[in-house]
Amino acid sequence: MESLGEILKRLQQQSIDARPANAREILASVETEQIVPPCQICGGRGWLRRNVIIGHADFGRAQPCECQLEMSEDQRLSRLRRYSNMGVLSQLNFGDTIPDGRGGTVETKQKFRSAFDIAISYSNEPKGWLVLTGSSGTGKTHLAAAIANRCMERGHPVFFAFVPDLLDHLRASFNPEHELSYDELFEQVKSIPLLILDDLGSQSATTWADEKLFQVLNHRYVAGLPTVITTNTPIDDMDERTKSRLEDSLVAKIFDLGFHASNKILTGIGEIPSSMLQMMNFENFKFDNKTLHQSEKQTLEASFRMAQAYAKDPDGWLVFLGNSGTGKTHLSISIAKSQLDSGKEVFFTFVPDLLDHLRYTFSPDSRVTYDGLFEKVKRTPLLILDDLGAESATPWAHEKLYQIIVQRHNERLPTIITTRNLPSTQGDPIASRLNDPRVVQVMPIEAPDYRNSGSGSARQ
Secondary structure, three states: OOOHHHHHHHHHHHOOOOOOOOHHHHHHHHOHHHHOOOOOOOOOOOEEEOOOOOOOOOOOOEEEOHHHHOOOHHHHHHHHHHHHOOHHHHHOOHHHOOOOOOOOOHHHHHHHHHHHHHHHHHHHOOOOEEEEEOOOOOOHHHHHHHHHHHHHHOOOOEEEEEHHHHHHHHHHOOOOOOOOOHHHHHHHHHHOOEEEEEOOOOOOOOHHHHHHHHHHHHHHHHHOOOEEEEEOOOHHHOOHHHHHHHOOOOOEEEEEOOOOOOHHHHHHOEOOOHHHHHHOOHHHOOOOOOOOOHHHHHHHHHHHHHHHHHHHOOOOEEEEEOOOOOOHHHHHHHHHHHHHHOOOOOEEEEHHHHHHHHHHOOOOOOOOOHHHHHHHHHHOOOEEEEEEOOOOOOHHHHHHHHHHHHHHHHOOOOEEEEEOOOOOOOOOHHHHHHOOOOOEEEEEOOOOOHHHOOOOOOOO
8 A cells, every 4th residue: 555655745746835815815716606705894704784772673683785686596505505514414405304203212202303403493593592401312413404494595694613613713813824814703703693502512621612602692591592412422511611602591492302212223333324325435425626726636536536545545544634614524434435335344333423422322211231342343344433632631531532543453453543643652552552653644734724615625
C-alpha cells in the first residue's frame, strides 16, 4: 500500500503552488447569489427584528425583509436551506415519518406519537422552546429536522446545528481569514428566528464550551426566541444554569422519548444505512472544486488516494483528522462500501451512539447482552469509529473506549477513526495508541467545510 508520504510527494510534484485566496474571496466566487452585494436593509440575512420593548407582541419575532419578497419561492427555499446548515437532513419531513415511530414498545410508540403531534404543531407556529430527550434511535433528530424543513418551506429562517460542530465553527471564526467574524457568527446564532441545537451535551466538557452555550441559551431565553433542543443527556446531569432554563415550564416543553426498546436498533448497530452508502462513495467524492486553494485540493486528493489504497488492502489503522464537513465520514463510508461489496464485514458507528447502545444493554428490555455487543465491537474485521471525541467525557465512556482501542491496537485489527482533534500523548493511553506510527497512519484533511461551499458536493 502506497504510504501517505509517497502520495503527498507525488501530488506535490504534479501540482503548481498557488497562493491561497482569503475566505471571503472564496465565498464570493461560489455562486452568483453571493456575488451580488448584500441587501442594505438586512445585511443579507433576509429577515429583520423590530426594536420594541420586552412584552410587545412583535418582540423577538422575525419579519421578512423586502429583498425576500423579490425572490421566487424556489430561490427563497434554496437560500434558507443553505443558511440552515441541514445537509442530508433536508430530506426529512413529516410526510415520510411514521407517526408511531419505527418499532419499540407500546410505551415508546405512544411517546413518539405525542412528540410527533407536538412537533407538527410547533412547526406551524414556533413559539417557546421544545426540548426532546431520550436515547439514540428514538427519533429526536428526525423530528427536529422535520420541524426545520417545514418552517423553511413556510419561509421561516432556521439554523440547525449539531452542537459540537457549532462550537467548532465558533472557534474557527477567530481566524482573521474566516468568512464571518466571531461576533457576526455568534450574533447570528443567538438571534436567528428559529435555532435548533442537536445533541446538546455531546460537546467536549470545557469551560469555554459551557460558557458559549449558556450565552446562546440565555440570550434566547430572555428574548423568548423559538428554540428546539435535542439531547441524550439527562436534564438533571446538565449544569445548573442550563438546567434552570430548560426546566422553566413557562418557556420550555420537555418531551422524553425514552429508550428505544426495539432489538432491531441494537442488532442493527454497526450497519450503515443504504442512503449513506448511496450518497457517500468514491465516485462522488469531489476534490476539484475551483474555489479550493491548491493546497486544499492536494490534501483532499491525498486523502482520497489514501482511502482508495486502504480499501483495497485494509491493514493497520487509518485516522482521518479534520474539521467538520471536510470529508472524513464520506471517505470512511466509501471504504466500508468497497469492503461490503467484496463480501467483507464492517462495523460502523458514531461514537456517542455506540456508548448509548452499550449502556442500554443493561436494560431489562434489551435482548442483546453487554458482553456480546462489546466483544463484537472489539473483534469485528473492520471497525469504523466516527467522530471520536464527540462523546461525553465521563470516566465510564473513557474506560470503554480505552478497552476497545487497546484490544484492536494490540491485535493490529483494521480500524478507521475520524476525529476533529488528535489528543496529546501526554498521560493519555488512548492518544498514545492513535499516535503509534507502527500501526496508525494519520491523514490530516485541511479543507473548508463543503456545506458552506455551495458546490453540491456530497463530502461530509
